Amino acid sequence: MSADLKINIVFLGAPGAGKGTQAANVAQELDLVHIATGDLFRQAQSQDTELARKAKYYMEKGQLVPDEITIKMVLERIGESGCSNGVIFDGFPRNLNQAEALDNALADQGKTVNKVVYIKVAEQELLKRLTGRWICRKCQAPYHEVNSPPKVEGICEKCGGELYQRADDKEETIKERLQVYFNETAALIDYYSREGKLLEIDGEGKVAEVSERITASLKEEFVR
Ligand code: ADP
Numbered sequence: 001m002s003a004d005l006k007i008n009i010v011f012l013g014a015p016g017a018g019k020g021t022q023a024a025n026v027a028q029e030l031d032l033v034h035i036a037t038g039d040l041f042r043q044a045q046s047q048d049t050e051l052a053r054k055a056k057y058y059m060e061k062g063q064l065v066p067d068e069i070t071i072k073m074v075l076e077r078i079g080e081s082g083c084s085n086g087v088i089f090d091g092f093p094r095n096l097n098q099a100e101a102l103d104n105a106l107a108d109q110g111k112t113v114n115k116v117v118y119i120k121v122a123e124q125e126l127l128k129r130l131t132g133r134w135i136c137r138k139c140q141a142p143y144h145e146v147n148s149p150p151k152v153e154g155i156c157e158k159c160g161g162e163l164y165q166r167a168d169d170k171e172e173t174i175k176e177r178l179q180v181y182f183n184e185t186a187a188l189i190d191y192y193s194r195e196g197k198l199l200e201i202d203g204e205g206k207v208a209e210v211s212e213r214i215t216a217s218l219k220e221e222f223v224r
């Protein structure tokens, strides 16, 4: 696919749908900046700031970090260099208020959310994926005990980093995160669908198969 597309894409889907993995792949392929709010909050934990403390408090409960904190962080990030060529948003927006804030911020720069990749996975499958998940401390690559174990236990295949289990991947917290998704984030499916921006992708099957579906669908939209 041509790498000089100036497009802003939102990746939408429940926790466990595979947003992070797929967003990283597409960002690389299209040479877009990948902004993952969950990763930004986790990276902030290496410093003892007010943002880090507040984010940790909500993340551990599986709830959304308050909009005022999240929106400010994202808007600052998209003001940084590199983002003018286009961005993939992963984990943002997560409610209507955030979606409107993003629309307004992009409109101020004469831009818009061009497409929304909605990765759809059945709830039962989401639960299976989220329990047993391991993440690389260095590069954030996700693995799964059963579905996609690393070649060497505890070690990232991509960068050699150490794998760990996220504090919010405990069963109670996973249930809360899914609840928050269905209560707040799922409304965005309608929001973007009404604007004709939604690309619905079947998120079940192998990672490479899902990647293939996303790439094919974006090609159809942007390459003529
Ligand atoms: P997942 O999609 O698997 O839940 P993320 O890494 O995207 O994982 O998010 C982890 C946590 O970070 C969320 O449960 C939430 O507490 C916080 N978070 C991430 N993105 C947002 C957002 N846009 N608004 C509020 N909180 C967020």
Ligand code: ZN
Binding pocket: 136, 137, 138, 139, 140, 141, 156, 157, 158, 159, 160, 161
């Ligand atoms: Zn790694």
